[in-house]
Amino acid sequence: MSSLPSLAAIRVFEAAARLENFSRAAEELGMSQAAVSYQIRTLEQALGVSLFRREKGRVMLSAEAADLSVQTSAAFATLRDAFDRLRDEDASQLTVNSFSSFANLWLGGRIGGFQLSHPDLAVRLTVEDRINDFARDDIDVAVRGGLGDWPGLHAQLLMRSLFAPMASPAYVADHGPFDTPEQIAAGRLLSPQDRWWATWFAAVGLTALPPPAPGIRFDSQSVEGSAALAGQGIALLNPVYWDEAVREGRLVQLFPATYSGSSLWVVCREHQRNQAKIKAFRDWAVAEAERGPWGEAVRAAPQLDDLHASILPGSGRSPLASKLA
Template identity: 35%
Template sequence: MQNLNRVHLNGLRALESVARLGSLQAAAEELGVTIGAVSQQVIKAEAQLGRPVFARTPKGLVPVEGTGPLIARLAEGFQALSEAVAIGRQPDDTLLTVTVAPVFASRFILPRIDRFTARHPELRLRLDATARLADFSRDAVDVGIRIGRGEWPGVDAQLLLPQTVFPVCAPSLARGVKTPADLLKLPVLLDGQAMFSWDVWLEEAGLAGRKVKPRHVFSEASLCLEAAIAGQGVMLAWRLLALSAIRQKCLVRPFALEASTGMGHYLVTRTGARRPAKVKMFAAWLRAELDEAMADWAALDAPASDR
């Protein structure tokens, strides 16, 4: 292997390509560089080898006598490298990479990931928890979960669950809330990344044009939820975000009223791509988990104001 330190790899590629294709021009087209660049690479490689590989003739470069074994080994070597790259680019059918917003990953997927493993022990999950929208044409991801209107370029989007929002707060704050207007007196916790505002719920509650009193703004919905659990204020939440906290009675819904944001949770895959088996298995598992979560939601106690 130490011999490879003596000659640049690009020079060896140039030697092999020129010998196989028979001309500088053909080699330049294959390598995606200029004829002059190939010529310089050949000259440098010959200097590093300490011997000429080609004779310069009016008809172009011709391999000199005795270079046959060198050219044959170069051809074998680059063919092996090409095959190695092809193997490296083959997808790992046991690894499923999911791009998902941090709040969805932490509040919904992570608490249930052991159930996915039990159902599909042959698969490993790699969660790319980021607010950045993955580029499916470039990033190494298999499937994504996004919140929005389902109109993203470059992906096929399948609606999983429409998004509706409603106020939640700690039980101690809910005691004095009898009507929706009472919420206007409470400090409000805002998710700075939310794609909706309190206006959507206030309008649904007959309070269009009224304003809430923001206390704190958080960069992530999970932080906002934790602050609400700590009794620091009221926030607008959605079902998958608040389900566990409401079920554990850390939060309550003062009112049953929910407002549609016009958005939803979507499963996204590369446009036009055939879904491999591992993606289909994940989609089926996710659908089953969502159905169970919505059944749990329907079985929750009535909102605080209805008791």
Template identity: 40%
Template sequence: MGAGLPPLTTLRAFEAAARLNSFSRAAEDIHLTPSAISHQIKALEEYLGVRLFVRNGKRQVTLTREGAFLSQHVSAALTSMGEAADALRRGQRNRLTVSVLPSFAARWLMPRIGLFVDRHPGLDLTIRSTTAHADFLRDEVDLAIRFGTGQWPNLQAELFMHDALFPVCSPRLLRGKKARQISDLKDWAWLESDPEGWERWFAAADAALPRGKRRLDFGDASLALQAAIDGSGIALTRQSIAERELASGAVVRLFPAIAAASQYSYYFVWPAKATLTQNGVAFRDWLLAQIGPTDRGG
């Protein structure tokens, strides 16, 4: 053990108590008894010769000035050790776990993923489709693809792909009738997943947004597109979500000369203090090869 380093069991108990401001909750967090936590804290205080907590009643504790100083360094050290151990553990297995949005996974990634799997036959790939932000340590996620501004605390974000918004519908919906003017769009129900999408598209078209228009919010881009495929109305969709359906003719694009830049873009995301794994780098590079430099903004 290094010179001046207290027993690690006391530091683990101290970190939990400092984080939770309670010996009893710390005991639950690291599966010890409250008396064991109290004993470890007392041993650490005796070792350092300083008081680390002020007891506030039976359950609450508050860090002293010395305790706050120690907490800052212990928390950072334990986090660093945990990340290092996790990186080593992951490196021993040929695996990759990626977190993506359900709409992006279903409409853009899944039609392509077989190509990546064929190139890496020995890799165990897990795609986690969820709207929730990944907890990289708890969920053992190596890489995430997020749709947003690129600003997330404690995470490194690298631009993957821009996107564009435009209206589409099933050819059956038109029944031979063409939308010759933008005002003709009012004749059909509007399907959406982004409440501000239609406003952005009408602004790009330099046209007034109709008031009181019936709009069905699905909360998910893939669901809104599927409703358009089924003939339920006109969906304001993203290029990334609808490209396969446009190519197959399942939907047609209305006013193809007009598109609005999406408010958000796709980003590769991983912990700021972590190095992207070798498999993560391979997956990122493969995805970038699937798009053109224009889509990435390069």
């Protein structure tokens, strides 16, 4: 199988043949005229033919090179068209990845507004509960939970992860009251072995707890919240996700929310952080997080001592003393 000559030399030949001028070819390609002459000589040696005639200070295509010039220009035009189409397609489609709870309970109900404000952008939302590889999975931007310290990625704080015990009004009426952490601990906890229960009880000053009783373990907050809505017990939920259910009286938040020590971040590859479509989504998501009664609480910069802070909607941090009194 015959091999192509140097692609760099072919590129120089295409420009020089099209312009019939080595100086203008050098200017177009951003190189010196000497470098253009060198690449042409290299190509002529590889092919064993003269590609240009030099007459009176100018260069002209040789008869042997005329057909090659036409085909080379056509080939480069085809390549340019292919790359232009790829750039246009990439710029007109945004792929967002999220874990299921956030997608189902927050992002899914809002992302249509983003697309409506960017009608020329096709938006695709993928949902997976694993850490995705941006290159392998063809993702533009993702929402991740953690500390925001992923190598090679740019992470913009979206919101702090909060949690609070919640139950249906019927469950509270039948099994309450739940005015103290001890009373909550004695209730039917959903996912009782979840480590966040121990973290929440420690945050409100209750550390001497018996081993958790056997119970149902839910791997999805959306399913656990549905169980709480159905009156099956007390769930530890993110009040940002369930704000509407609380405001409508379908759930009761039994205690102020506590910062989990983790946060949600809008993440993309570092070199793509200023890409227009990614920046547009990031700015929109942050603005959405700042709206509503939880905006101040969820957008405050995470601090380590916030783990034991009690948070009420619209008030940022507030002490637990009044609740515990």
